[in-house]
Amino acid sequence: MTADNSFSRLDDDDYPAYTMGRAAEMIGATPAFLRAVGEARLVTPLRSDGGHRRYSRYQLRIAARARELVDAGTPIDAACRIVILEDQLEEAARINEELRGSPSTSRHRADA
Template identity: 70%
Template sequence: MIPDQNGSADGADKFDDEHYPAYTMGRAADMLGATQGFLRSLDEAGLIVPQRSAGGHRRYSRHQLRLAARVRELVDQGTAVEAACRIITLEDQLHEAQRVNAELRADG
């Protein structure tokens, strides 16, 4: 077998990679209980930029679907899509800053 770009001969590690773009737009929308237009709006807002297949079709990762699900929850509560995307961006920035601070405290 020929190793893939991650060095794996069988590619099985892709199933464990939360950033691997395994889901088509239709499948992703079904999993979220959302429309494909909702997913396109997240792409337009810049929150989720799906990878593209060789044919130009959008492909989503599990990580991206988790973000989309968080947006969906906020939208279902009455928040505008753009505002929900901004909230999630800020939440992620806060979590990253907290992680870095914890690392620095542990090292110091």
């Protein structure tokens, strides 16, 4: 692996760079909280060769959002479901925006 390749991982939101302890510290939670959001299938950390959980920045943003909801009194299972739905809505809005901007969609609307 070249130095350029290893440094490019620093910019990759999906690269599992953080151990459970560090990830928990970064989002102000406990390792037990991260295990709970994993059990609720909100995030699925990758495993190191030694079997340790590793989290990406994207996963930490998702877990941090769930932590905000839990801190506001939402049960953890409900918080995880809310975050999943928010993520799906955001993705649907992004796809919708792409489709609105595509030339074939614009042309099709003009024919109607």
